[in-house]
Amino acid sequence: MSTRKPKPAADTSEQILDLAENLIQTMGYSAFSYQDISSALGITKPSIHYHFPSKAELGTAVIERYAGRFGEALAAIEQDQSKSSVAMLERYFEPFLQFSKTPNKVCLCGALAGEMMALPPPMHDRADRFFKDHHAWLTAILKRGADRGEFRMSAPVAKTARMIFSALQGALLVKRTTGDASEVRDVVAAIKAQLAAA
């Protein structure tokens, strides 16, 4: 019991990453500054430089952690092969529906995509990999579902996967702009209806 703290008292580095992630998701990478973090955290700017020498390194660490977390979640979903493909997809949608509940959050990589050419190369590369990994994962799940007769697809699996992923990313962006929380829910509903259509 004493070896497992209830709240691991996030060290400063983690807190900085948390804040930076949030700031990027709400205002974008270019628009946030060390000042924003230092104010929110109650420490000075140089203290942040101690943990992350440059903004590019901080940005890279943020996306690295985010993509890693997301990747683990995907791996966990496909681990239990006893689940139906429909159930797996259901769990895949969860984080997107979760995002849609907060008014101003989008997928970190979706936010970054809009300002891609202004990002340091390591961040660009990591976002690239994030998108490609997602596509590969979704394609595999859709193929499994099609093989097992759980999904009906009117287009090739890979193209359907691209449409679903693009729709989810786009839905988050549109939702944030219009403020209509049902955007993501509607898109998820349309995707499910499409895959279930007989």
Place this chain on the structure above:
Amino acid sequence: MSTRKPKPAADTSEQILDLAENLIQTMGYSAFSYQDISSALGITKPSIHYHFPSKAELGTAVIERYAGRFGEALAAIEQDQSKSSVAMLERYFEPFLQFSKTPNKVCLCGALAGEMMALPPPMHDRADRFFKDHHAWLTAILKRGADRGEFRMSAPVAKTARMIFSALQGALLVKRTTGDASEVRDVVAAIKAQLAAA
């Protein structure tokens, strides 16, 4: 013949708008500066301030012009009621496919969506209206196609419209990041296959 110049010799304001639009589409609003424009145009920063006193006003003018242009295109498509709904949708896809041919361009509003909270309110409002107008237009076309038996939909029209629009916006963002030009084509293909499925 003399009243219609072949190349209207865009005045400075137009050239500034063109450049700003391009810069926002490639690096985002926060990341571009008056310096970028002044360098590209060969005039000084104060000259730009003469045409657009503040960056917020320039940004607003850019989105205003862009959304107006897009709105006119949509109006033109639905004008010719003799066309099939499939043909109308085909023409709607065109600008998105066009974007996908240039390596670094996304829809202006798609780029802005990622940094929405960092934008001046007028820009936010205009992007909001852009998304809502698109949804209304798409919904009308889909309804027309469904009524005429040209489209098959497994979900309500409004939800299908949301999915299609989100998918197009998301596809542009993913494409720009991964550099895979077929992303948008694949998504368009998947959408068409879905609507045509019997």
Place this chain on the structure above:
DNA sequence: GTCTATACAAAGATAGAC
């Protein structure tokens, strides 16, 4: 690991001459 102090560059913007 956090602070004060500071350097340095870039940004948005204005005044006033031409």
Place this chain on the structure above:
DNA sequence: GTCTATCTTTGTATAGAC
């Protein structure tokens, strides 16, 4: 309508004390 000159603020970053 464009220029030079200048101002102010902010941003990223470093040096060095505690």
